[in-house]
Amino acid sequence: MAPTRKYMKAAGMIAGATCLCLTAAGCSSGGGPASTQTKGVTIKATMAGDPPPKAALDAFTKKTGIKVNWTTVDWDSLQTKISAAATAKTYFADVTDVDWSRVGQLGKLDWFYPMEKYLNTKKMAKDMPQMDSFTLDGHVIGIPEDASFMVTTVNKKLFAKAGIKKMPTTIGDYTKDLKQIKSKGVVKYPLNIPFAAAEGLSTYWYQTTGAFGGTILDGKGRPQFTSPDSAGYKAAQWMISALKNGLVRPGSINVADSEGQQTLMAKGTAATTFSDYSGNVGSLYNIPKSSTVTNQVEYIPTPGATGVAPNLNNPDGVGIPKKAKYPNAAAKFIKWLTSAKKEADFAGANGKDKVQPGYFVPSRLSAMKELTNSGHLDQGKKLSDMLESSTKPVFPQGAPSWYPEFSQAVYTNLHAAATGSKTASAAIKAMSEKAKQLASGS
Amino acid sequence: MGLALIPAAFTIVQSFFTVQPLNPPTRFSGFDNFRRLFSTDAVISSIGNTGLYIVIGVVLSTVLAIFMAVTLQKNFFGRSILIAIMVLPWALPGVVEGIVWANIWNSNTGLLNSLLTSAHLIDNYQVFLGQHRLLTILAIEIVQVWQITPLSTLLIMASLQNIPNDLFEAAELDGSSPWATFRRITLPLIRPGITIAMVQALIQTLNVFDQPYILNGSATAGSSLTMQTYFISFQNLDFGEGYALSLLMAVATMVISLGVLKLVYRPVEF
Numbered sequence: 001m002a003p004t005r006k007y008m009k010a011a012g013m014i015a016g017a018t019c020l021c022l023t024a025a026g027c028s029s030g031g032g033p034a035s036t037q038t039k040g041v042t043i044k045a046t047m048a049g050d051p052p053p054k055a056a057l058d059a060f061t062k063k064t065g066i067k068v069n070w071t072t073v074d075w076d077s078l079q080t081k082i083s084a085a086a087t088a089k090t091y092f093a094d095v096t097d098v099d100w101s102r103v104g105q106l107g108k109l110d111w112f113y114p115m116e117k118y119l120n121t122k123k124m125a126k127d128m129p130q131m132d133s134f135t136l137d138g139h140v141i142g143i144p145e146d147a148s149f150m151v152t153t154v155n156k157k158l159f160a161k162a163g164i165k166k167m168p169t170t171i172g173d174y175t176k177d178l179k180q181i182k183s184k185g186v187v188k189y190p191l192n193i194p195f196a197a198a199e200g201l202s203t204y205w206y207q208t209t210g211a212f213g214g215t216i217l218d219g220k221g222r223p224q225f226t227s228p229d230s231a232g233y234k235a236a237q238w239m240i241s242a243l244k245n246g247l248v249r250p251g252s253i254n255v256a257d258s259e260g261q262q263t264l265m266a267k268g269t270a271a272t273t274f275s276d277y278s279g280n281v282g283s284l285y286n287i288p289k290s291s292t293v294t295n296q297v298e299y300i301p302t303p304g305a306t307g308v309a310p311n312l313n314n315p316d317g318v319g320i321p322k323k324a325k326y327p328n329a330a331a332k333f334i335k336w337l338t339s340a341k342k343e344a345d346f347a348g349a350n351g352k353d354k355v356q357p358g359y360f361v362p363s364r365l366s367a368m369k370e371l372t373n374s375g376h377l378d379q380g381k382k383l384s385d386m387l388e389s390s391t392k393p394v395f396p397q398g399a400p401s402w403y404p405e406f407s408q409a410v411y412t413n414l415h416a417a418a419t420g421s422k423t424a425s426a427a428i429k430a431m432s433e434k435a436k437q438l439a440s441g442s
Numbered sequence: 443m444g445l446a447l448i449p450a451a452f453t454i455v456q457s458f459f460t461v462q463p464l465n466p467p468t469r470f471s472g473f474d475n476f477r478r479l480f481s482t483d484a485v486i487s488s489i490g491n492t493g494l495y496i497v498i499g500v501v502l503s504t505v506l507a508i509f510m511a512v513t514l515q516k517n518f519f520g521r522s523i524l525i526a527i528m529v530l531p532w533a534l535p536g537v538v539e540g541i542v543w544a545n546i547w548n549s550n551t552g553l554l555n556s557l558l559t560s561a562h563l564i565d566n567y568q569v570f571l572g573q574h575r576l577l578t579i580l581a582i583e584i585v586q587v588w589q590i591t592p593l594s595t596l597l598i599m600a601s602l603q604n605i606p607n608d609l610f611e612a613a614e615l616d617g618s619s620p621w622a623t624f625r626r627i628t629l630p631l632i633r634p635g636i637t638i639a640m641v642q643a644l645i646q647t648l649n650v651f652d653q654p655y656i657l658n659g660s661a662t663a664g665s666s667l668t669m670q671t672y673f674i675s676f677q678n679l680d681f682g683e684g685y686a687l688s689l690l691m692a693v694a695t696m697v698i699s700l701g702v703l704k705l706v707y708r709p710v711e712f
Contacts, residue, residue, distance in 0.1 A: 080676045087463060087681070105679070109463050196572075197661035251549025253572045256659065263551050401464055404677045408660060412484070415661050419572055441465075 038329040039065040045333065046093035048075040048316070050357040052337070052346055060336055066329045075099075082321070086111040091323045094330040098142025098319040100133040101199075101399050101407065107136035108401040112319040114139040118331030127340065127364045130315045133393045142317030143338050144363035149311045149391045150207040150275045151383075152303065153285070157296040158271040161186045167300045171211060171238070174274070174303040178247045181271050189249035191242050192260045192270035197415035200257025202407045203314060205414060206394045207275035208235035211302050211309040219397045221439035223432040231305070233428055240417050240424045253418050266291040274302075277314070278386070279360030282378030299382045301390070310392045315363060343367035349374040361387075402438040409434035450692075457689045461682035468682075475686035484662060485670050485687070491579060492648060492667045496698070498583040499590065499647035504640050506587065507594030511635075512628065514595070515602050532592035540656025543585040547571050547657065575663040582664055585653045590646045594639035601635025602628070606712055630708070637707040641699050648695055667691055 035041070043066060051057065051070035061067050071093075073081060078097055085092030086109065098106060106112050115121050121140045125131035130144045152174075154167060162181040168174040181190040194200045206216055214231020215224050225232020242248045249270070252260065261277070264270035266284055278299075284290055285297040302309040318337065320330045336342060343362035345354040349371040361383065362368050368387060372380030400406070409431050417427035460471040479485050514525060531539065546553045547570045555567040570581050605628070613623045651668040658664040660673070667687065675684030 080672075083676050083679065087679075105464065109679075197659035249550060251567060251569050253569060254549055254658070269550075402678075408673060408677065412660055412662055415572070415659070416663075419661075419663065421575075421663065 034324060034327050036328045037326060038332055041065070041326045041329050042067040042069055043094035043324075043326050043329050043333060044092075045070045045095040046073055046078065046081070046097075047071070047095070047318070048073065048078050048097050049359065052342070052356040053354060056342070056345065056354065056356075060333070064329075064332055064336075066326075066332060068333060082106075082111070085323065086321065089323060091325055093321060094324040094326050095318055095333055096321060098134060098317040100130075100313060100315055100317065100393070101403050103134055103136050103141050104395075104399040104401040104403055106319075107139060107141050107398075111322055112141050113322060113324070113327055114141070115143055115319065115331070115334075116140050118320070118328065119143065119335055124338075127366050128338075129365065129387060129391060130313045130363060130393070132396075133313045133315060133398075134317045136398045142319035143334055144315045144317045145338060146315050146359065147278070147361045147363045147368065147387055147391075148314045148316070149278045149361075149387065150203065150302075150314055151278045151299050151311050151386065152272065152274050152301075153265065153276040153280065153297050154272040154300055155265070155268065155270075155293055155296050156298055157293070158186050158190070158268065162271075168303045169301065169307055170303050171305055174272075175238070175242075175247075178242070178272070182247060187269060187271050189247065189252075189264075189269070190271040191247045192264045192273040193239055193242060193248045193252055194255050194257040194260040195243065195248070195253045195415055195418040196256040196259075197411050198256050199407060199411065201411040201414055203257070203312075203394075204275040205232070205235055205239065205410060207302070207312050208239060210312050210392075210394075211235070211274070211304045212238075213305040213309070215396070217395060217400065217435060217439075221400045221402075221435065223435035223439075225428060226432045228425075236414060236417070236428050237424050239414070240427075243418050253415065262290065265297065266293060268293045268296070278311075278383055279377075283360050286378050299379055299386070301386070308390070310390050311386050312394050313391050314394075317363075338363060340364045340366040340370070344370040344374075347371050348376045400438070406431075406435055406438055453685045453688055453692075456682060457685040459682050461680070461685070463679050463681075471682065475683045476690070478683055479687055479690070484665065484673075485667070487662050488665050488667045488670045491575075491654075491664060492650070494576070494579045495583050495586070495650050495666060496644060496647045498580060499586055499650075500640055500643045502583070503587045503591045503594050503643045504636060506591045507598050507639055508629075508632070508636065510591070510595045511598035511602055511632075512624065514599060528595065529592045531588050532590070534589070536586075536589065536652030537656060539585055539589055540653050543588075543653075544657055547581055571658050572661055572663060578658060578661075578664045582654050582657050583647070583650075585657065586647060586650055589653075590643050594643055597639045597642070598632055598635040601632040604710075604712065605631045631710055633706060633708045634710055637703060640702050640706060644698055644702060645695060648691065648698070 045068055047070065050072055057068050057070070079099070079102065081092060082096060098112065116139065121131065124143065128144050130147055131140065134140055134142045134144060158181060159177065162184045164177050164180060168177050178190045181187060193204060209216055209225065209232040212231035212235045216232055218224055224230060227233060243252065249264065261273065261280055261284060265273050281297050281299060286294050288294050302311055318334050320327050324330050343364050344350060344367040346356035346359045347362050347367065348355045362371060365388060368384050371377045372384045377383065413422065413427035413430045416422040417424045457475055458470060458472060459468050460474065461468050510528065514521060549555065549567055549569040549571070554570070558564045559567070571578050609627055610623060613627055649668050650666045651672070654664045654666050655669055660669070671684050671687045671691070674680050674687060
């Protein structure tokens with residue numbers, strides 16, 4: 001065979017392989033019309049968490065005639081699947097995850113049915129304080145499934161070792177305590193901040209900004225953290241300074257939120273997490289298998305600029321995609337899944353056999369109270385009080401439709417500032433410019 | 443053929459349109475997607491990162507594959523078992539490998555830090571990922587090289603099997619040293635295998651996604667072009683720009699692959 005022909009053949013093969021790669025771009029296909037049928041149907045629930053116990057799902061099927069096929073997909077992949085299916089206008093699930101941060105995007109794109117069409121969301125909202133995180137322009141995009149919020153956790157034993165008996169109520173006191181813990185050699189790096197370039201870093205900054213007494217964006221999506229005396233600016237500087245001053249472990253630049261909680265807080269190598277997840281005390285720190293600090297970690301009211309600060313919401317919800325085959329049946333399932341009785345069961349109020357793995361903090365106040373009264377939620381009273389009185393949404397006007405792009409700018413820039421490839425002020429400027437550009441729609 | 447060509451054509455056409463579900467309708471925008479790509483810092487930075495992934499990955503995997511193929515060509519006890527073990531990383535998904543290696547590179551609890559400390563080579567745990575761009579890319583690419591080298595080795599081994607044994611015997615009779623035999627006989631005759639190995643390594647490294655995403659998150663120091671395609675398309679929902687970047691990557695794959703062919707490939711006849 002002549003060399004030229006060999007080249008041509010090889011080049012043809014490469015071109016073929018390249019074309020195959022491009023098929024990933026994909027084509028679209030339509031889904032069938034939705035059915036209002038609710039009896040004798042099978043609905044698909046594609047969620048990021050594990051399913052409720054089989055017995056509970058069987059009981060739901062027996063009562064309603066709706067069979068539920070629950071599939072678990074990791075959170076990141078699930079968000080991609082939601083986007084890909086909705087863009088391709090194809091069926092993917094009858095019930096799926098609605099994260100608070102995507103409410104603006106999903107609402108504007110009209111990818112989900114408004115839940116008020118199927119459920120009495122106004123009545124539900126009275127028992128679900130985080131319903132507003134899922135509401136956009138009067139429409140409820142998803143029903144809160146849990147009531148996750150950001151909370152400060154401290155290892156009281158390590159604080160006590162440093163001679164700190166009274167827990168801090170302001171950021172100033174908190175920072176002073178961190179320095180004291182370090183200087184007394186109790187732990188080398190007392191504060192846990194997950195500086196990996198991931199969503200957890202953005203969330204940490206939002207909570208810290210809230211503690212400094214400010215918000216991230218105004219009602220029109222304009223940045224509120226540009227000025228050096230703004231809360232967001234101070235919060236970013238406080239986080240980066242903590243790293244530079246040795247209060248945070250240098251290796252934290254590659255530590256994601258859950259990893260920091262599991263390997264630093266739960267092992268007693270960090271004394272506190274300023275922005276931790278509600279429920280972690282009972283689900284992680286007090287579990288001997290995964291923790292060496294059982295009964296040492298407590299929730300404290302978030303230290304703020306001048307006193308106790310709010311706790312920002314970070315919940316997941318459930319909604320019905322527009323291409324669902326059985327939206328009415330899906331709504332029945334969501335009503336059942338988020339009922340007070342089931343939420344209390346799934347969180348462990350009524351026995352281990354009814355627990356849904358990974359489910360800790362019910363979205364309903366009534367379920368939270370039942371759980372707290374049952375004594376099965378560690379420090380449930382504190383969490384219950386915070387949920388009722390001090391939680392608030394990250395974006396009071398609802399997450400903007402361009403939130404994912406903004407969040408990426410936040411965590412990549414904060415990460416760059418932490419690694420030293422950018423100054424803190426340059427990072428904040430870049431975040432601010434991105435917010436301005438996105439808000440202006442250019 | 444239709445499965446490949448129709449989506450390819452669709453991608454090419456759509457890359458010249460603004461396809462943003464948040465900003466409808468879809469409309470013709472000429473080269474606007476391409477222009478915006480080249481004015482985005484993250485994309486520019488990813489071009490540099492991907493270039494480094496390609497250079498490190500292709501060179502390292504090819505050199506290692508040649509060494510391993512030549513070593514495994516000889517018959518020795520346990521050879522089959524060694525080949526079976528060698529193939530394992532190739533069979534693992536990139537995500538799994540990323541998680542495994544994250545436990546090695548981890549700056550707080552990682553195996554490498556633990557070993558270096560035990561050996562008294564370092565006093566404090568070191569940060570391997572995220573701090574320095576080149577070190578980060580090298581650490582990430584080592585993980586991918588670990589994955590792609592087995593296939594490269596098998597491809598080169600297949601070429602080695604084709605070389606008639608008489609040639610080696612004649613060289614030995616002529617008093618050729620092992621190095622001279624390798625340089626003057628083995629290497630020239632396995633060039634077709636090396637070419638294919640290099641092209642597959644090139645395609646893999648140009649499309650690297652799992653390893654940097656798992657090991658280094660979305661950090662600029664380390665993010666690849668494929669990651670940008672994902673962010674642009676599925677996070678920012680700017681499909682037109684995503685199509686444009688995919689198209690540029692496909693063209694780059696073809697052009698660089700042809701360059702490798704031209705540079706490395708030589709026809710071999712026995």
